[in-house]
Amino acid sequence: MTSSSSSFSLLLFCLIVLLLAFFSHSSDPDPLQDFCVADLNATISGNGFPCKPRSQITSADFFYDGFTKEGNTSNIFGASVNPANVLAFPALNTLGISMNRVDFAPGGMNPPHSHPRASESGVVIQGKLLVGFVTTDSVYYSKVLTAGQMFVIPRGLVHFQRNVGEGKALAYTAFNSQLPGAVILSTTAFASSPPIPNEVLTQAFQIEDEVVNSIRSKFGA
Ligand SMILES: *[C@@H]1O[C@H](CO)[C@@H](O)[C@H](O)[C@H]1NC(C)=O
Numbered sequence: 001m002t003s004s005s006s007s008f009s010l011l012l013f014c015l016i017v018l019l020l021a022f023f024s025h026s027s028d029p030d031p032l033q034d035f036c037v038a039d040l041n042a043t044i045s046g047n048g049f050p051c052k053p054r055s056q057i058t059s060a061d062f063f064y065d066g067f068t069k070e071g072n073t074s075n076i077f078g079a080s081v082n083p084a085n086v087l088a089f090p091a092l093n094t095l096g097i098s099m100n101r102v103d104f105a106p107g108g109m110n111p112p113h114s115h116p117r118a119s120e121s122g123v124v125i126q127g128k129l130l131v132g133f134v135t136t137d138s139v140y141y142s143k144v145l146t147a148g149q150m151f152v153i154p155r156g157l158v159h160f161q162r163n164v165g166e167g168k169a170l171a172y173t174a175f176n177s178q179l180p181g182a183v184i185l186s187t188t189a190f191a192s193s194p195p196i197p198n199e200v201l202t203q204a205f206q207i208e209d210e211v212v213n214s215i216r217s218k219f220g221a
């Protein structure tokens with residue numbers, strides 16, 4: 001190979017790598033019209049939801065009051081995640097965005113989880129939250145945030161928020177997906193249906209069978 005053809009090959013290779021990186025980091029696809037309010041009852045399905053007929057669209061479609069009430073935090077995690085994704089707020093269909101309201105009792109936690117389809121930003125409205133995430137090479141980044149402070153969680157990384165203040169805490173989070181999805185580590189591993197075989201979990205976590213059963217029972221599995 002001549003040196004000019006090998007430098008051309010190198011250039012081509014770099015271009016392909018850059019393009020791959022660009023496409024693999026995109027969020028939901030762009031809309032092709034002003035809006036496409038989801039018809040959640042439609043019998044056909046696609047990558048997203050079909051649009052409600054334009055004739056049935058009213059102002060009410062574009063406003064959502066599901067965030068006005070405090071969530072019920074009486075559960076094992078002491079937190080309530082209220083998702084305003086496309087399933088709750090169909091006007092988000094094809095727009096590539098959604099939000100959550102997260103309420104925390106004192107000591108409450110949004111347990112370690114990841115969103116396969118979205119990066120997340122969040123703002124603390126009330127209280128004091130420890131926010132942390134772990135990179136794919138196991139580096140942990142964290143900070144304690146108070147009202148007005150923001151955080152970001154890169155797409156797909158495992159993260160959590162824990163109320164480390166005296167009283168309740170409240171945060172709103174935003175996603176670059178209409179349906180970010182949430183993989184909660186503890187329930188995914190120990191409360192799937194049907195269950196992951198015990199020998200997989202004993203080997204993965206290097207724990208005894210009875211520990212697996214004990215953790216399962218905590219999640220009612
Ligand atoms: C979907 O079906 C439910 C129950 O059958 C009905 O109440 C609702 O209005 C329907 N929604 C749409 C967008 O047609």
Ligand SMILES: *[C@@H]1O[C@H](CO)[C@@H](O)[C@H](O)[C@H]1NC(C)=O
Nearest residue numbers: 070071072073074075076080
């Ligand atoms: C909150 O949830 C708990 C457990 O599901 C339930 O017993 C309680 O009645 C709920 N509280 C309110 C105010 O809805």
